[in-house]
Amino acid sequence: MSTFWTDTVTRLTPYVPGEQRSGENIIKLNTNENPYPPTPAVMQAVSALSGDQLRRYPDPESVELRKALAAYHGLDVNQVFVGNGSDEILALAFLAYFTNNKALQFPDISYSFYPVYCDLYGIEARTIALEADYTLELDRFEANAGGIVFPNPNAPTAIDVTLSAIRALLERHTQQVMLVDEAYADFGAHSAIELIGEFPNLLVSHTFSKGRSLAGLRLGVAFGHPQLIEGLQRVKNSFNSYPVDAFAQVAGIASVQDEAYYRSTVDTIIQTRNQTVTELQQRGFEVLPSTANFVFARVPQTAGAQSATALFNTLSDAGVLVRHWQKPRLDQWLRISIGTPDDMRSLMHCLDA
Amino acid sequence: MSTFWTDTVTRLTPYVPGEQRSGENIIKLNTNENPYPPTPAVMQAVSALSGDQLRRYPDPESVELRKALAAYHGLDVNQVFVGNGSDEILALAFLAYFTNNKALQFPDISYSFYPVYCDLYGIEARTIALEADYTLELDRFEANAGGIVFPNPNAPTAIDVTLSAIRALLERHTQQVMLVDEAYADFGAHSAIELIGEFPNLLVSHTFSKGRSLAGLRLGVAFGHPQLIEGLQRVKNSFNSYPVDAFAQVAGIASVQDEAYYRSTVDTIIQTRNQTVTELQQRGFEVLPSTANFVFARVPQTAGAQSATALFNTLSDAGVLVRHWQKPRLDQWLRISIGTPDDMRSLMHCLDA
Numbered sequence: 001m002s003t004f005w006t007d008t009v010t011r012l013t014p015y016v017p018g019e020q021r022s023g024e025n026i027i028k029l030n031t032n033e034n035p036y037p038p039t040p041a042v043m044q045a046v047s048a049l050s051g052d053q054l055r056r057y058p059d060p061e062s063v064e065l066r067k068a069l070a071a072y073h074g075l076d077v078n079q080v081f082v083g084n085g086s087d088e089i090l091a092l093a094f095l096a097y098f099t100n101n102k103a104l105q106f107p108d109i110s111y112s113f114y115p116v117y118c119d120l121y122g123i124e125a126r127t128i129a130l131e132a133d134y135t136l137e138l139d140r141f142e143a144n145a146g147g148i149v150f151p152n153p154n155a156p157t158a159i160d161v162t163l164s165a166i167r168a169l170l171e172r173h174t175q176q177v178m179l180v181d182e183a184y185a186d187f188g189a190h191s192a193i194e195l196i197g198e199f200p201n202l203l204v205s206h207t208f209s210k211g212r213s214l215a216g217l218r219l220g221v222a223f224g225h226p227q228l229i230e231g232l233q234r235v236k237n238s239f240n241s242y243p244v245d246a247f248a249q250v251a252g253i254a255s256v257q258d259e260a261y262y263r264s265t266v267d268t269i270i271q272t273r274n275q276t277v278t279e280l281q282q283r284g285f286e287v288l289p290s291t292a293n294f295v296f297a298r299v300p301q302t303a304g305a306q307s308a309t310a311l312f313n314t315l316s317d318a319g320v321l322v323r324h325w326q327k328p329r330l331d332q333w334l335r336i337s338i339g340t341p342d343d344m345r346s347l348m349h350c351l352d353a
Numbered sequence: 354m355s356t357f358w359t360d361t362v363t364r365l366t367p368y369v370p371g372e373q374r375s376g377e378n379i380i381k382l383n384t385n386e387n388p389y390p391p392t393p394a395v396m397q398a399v400s401a402l403s404g405d406q407l408r409r410y411p412d413p414e415s416v417e418l419r420k421a422l423a424a425y426h427g428l429d430v431n432q433v434f435v436g437n438g439s440d441e442i443l444a445l446a447f448l449a450y451f452t453n454n455k456a457l458q459f460p461d462i463s464y465s466f467y468p469v470y471c472d473l474y475g476i477e478a479r480t481i482a483l484e485a486d487y488t489l490e491l492d493r494f495e496a497n498a499g500g501i502v503f504p505n506p507n508a509p510t511a512i513d514v515t516l517s518a519i520r521a522l523l524e525r526h527t528q529q530v531m532l533v534d535e536a537y538a539d540f541g542a543h544s545a546i547e548l549i550g551e552f553p554n555l556l557v558s559h560t561f562s563k564g565r566s567l568a569g570l571r572l573g574v575a576f577g578h579p580q581l582i583e584g585l586q587r588v589k590n591s592f593n594s595y596p597v598d599a600f601a602q603v604a605g606i607a608s609v610q611d612e613a614y615y616r617s618t619v620d621t622i623i624q625t626r627n628q629t630v631t632e633l634q635q636r637g638f639e640v641l642p643s644t645a646n647f648v649f650a651r652v653p654q655t656a657g658a659q660s661a662t663a664l665f666n667t668l669s670d671a672g673v674l675v676r677h678w679q680k681p682r683l684d685q686w687l688r689i690s691i692g693t694p695d696d697m698r699s700l701m702h703c704l705d706a
Contacts (some may be wrong), residue, residue: 058569
């Protein structure tokens with residue numbers, strides 16, 4: 001607290017990322033990182049950069065990277081925007097599209113950065129309750145309010161919605177922007193990118209942090225109608241002209257161009273996830289259906305079983321980090337990122353001990 | 354223009370960076386880049402990063418980099434904040450400290466991003482006119498208005514103000530934040546960092562893009578009282594938790610730790626600048642006293658001489674890029690970045706032709 005803080009700074013409750021503890025024997029299943037390194041082509045591209053390229057400003061519009069992403073998704077370059085991680089893209093999109101003096105709608109159990117952005121910009125937040133089974137019923141969103149944002153699949157539930165449900169909502173909600181946050185869509189959800197051509201108010205965000213193993217790089221993408229993309233560019237160029245550095249631009253291209261590596265990594269994680277679900281269920285956990293690189297699991301409710309809080313602490317003491325929230329409807333659950341098969345075996349050994 | 358743009362997006366006039374034309378024979382003296390590459394230690398540090406480090410989120414608080422900067426400047430780590438370029442730091446600082454419903458004061462001829470931030474956040478801008486000789490008279494700032502921001506040295510004039518003048522202003526202006534933007538202070542201006550301990554409302558910003566030859570990396574720094582730094586952290590963690598990627602964190606440390614290389618590069622640029630001033634004066638230019646890595650020069654006003662616009666175009670056609678503004682008091686001037694001695698010889702040959 002300081003007398004120099006504005007009311008905005010004082011009232012903020014900043015986002016808290018998962019613990020970044022490191023060490024020899026830590027099994028880190030708490031921040032949904034990819035357990036596999038990025039394609040070796042990334043470090044080759046980065047190491048090939050010269051000092052002469054570093055002393056110059058990077059391309060402020062990241063045109064070559066956006067071209068590579070456009071080609072990958074069958075889009076035009078003016079339908080693609082890149083930023084310093086998908087969090088920056090969300091921050092810019094909220095400022096660009098949701099500061100319209102109307103309420104922004106998002107699920108009550110969802111990415112916890114959404115209410116933080118609302119607080120930062122003074123946007124009224126209207127939350128939509130998940131159903132009893134933790135699914136998101138898109139019919140509950142009010143059409144043509146100030147805007148809609150939801151992750152697909154949702155976090156921390158890992159449950160996705162269908163493309164037909166998204167289409168139906170877009171057909172009703174036409175006057176404001178709808179942002180589908182596909183941070184975890186690499187692992188099985190159906191992307192809404194294919195609807196961009198039909199719906200000029202649809203913005204879809206992606207990240208390089210999950211399927212592409214580049215959380216350390218900070219690279220996010222938004223896809224949408226050229227006028228939506230131009231709006232993001234206008235805000236970006238009024239905030240920070242060069243958010244994507246020279247390393248991230250070449251590394252992003254190298255990643256996009258190695259499809260075989262990406263598919264192989266993602267497929268391995270999906271297999272490990274399915275195995276993990278089975279093993280957790282065998283141990284009495286209820287596991288929500290996941291299309292993400294994490295599972296949301298309810299600790300066994302049998303007499304004598306540890307509470308989620310106790311189990312979280314037991315695992316943490318054993319060096320296995322997962323995520324737990326002391327919140328209504330979440331407090332008996334753990335969010336567990338999918339690691340390597342070895343990581344998951346260590347988790348199961350801890351659970352059995 | 355789009356029906357989905359908010360009023361904010363529609364009213365913005367984004368910042369326009371200098372042209373990033375590239376090619377074999379281009380002499381690029383238009384964006385104040387360093388003509389020398391960064392220390393080789395930077396690429397060594399970057400190339401040593403493993404895929405395992407890239408797949409993980411970077412330290413959201415960049416503690417090791419901030420420790421290196423704190424040690425370099427004789428500060429505590431909680432007096433140091435880092436961001437994705439000094440533009441991001443300015444953007445966060447304006448949001449943190451100047452959205453207080455009072456007018457923000459800055460020079461009328463200054464960094465053209467300041468009015469853009471005001472527009473983005475709805476901050477009232479009050480400009481202070483430079484004197485007839487283009488110096489900034491700090492006495493003209495009203496004490497205890499909504500805040501003060503100015504570059505030292507100023508851009509595009511390259512003229513600095515003294516530390517005693519800054520101290521005198523801080524003694525009068527105690528109720529709101531004063532931000533001294535030292536993007537170009539590597540090249541001779543007296544840094545205000547040494548006043549941080551005395552004045553809890555003083556924030557000083559630096560960049561790695563100029564003296565440290567790392568414009569491609571996007572790394573900026575702010576120094577101030579721990580409570581001011583905490584305010585920036587609160588806004589940062591409500592906007593984008595991880596703005597500084599893994600490459601930038603290790604590269605920044607490598608740069609800070611190679612003082613000999615930094616000093617040698619900066620000293621060479623200062624020598625070239627002094628030589629350039631002499632040669633421009635010999636050709637009839639009026640050159641303002643520069644403590645930056647650029648000079649601001651008025652084209653000869655003699656009969657038959659080219660106007661600044663014509664000369665700008667002539668130079669551009671010859672592949673020598675400088676910066677020119679079609680604005681009152683600036684339109685007869687060119688801003689010329691200091692390149693290598695060879696770059697400056699090429700400029701002089703073009704001027705003589």
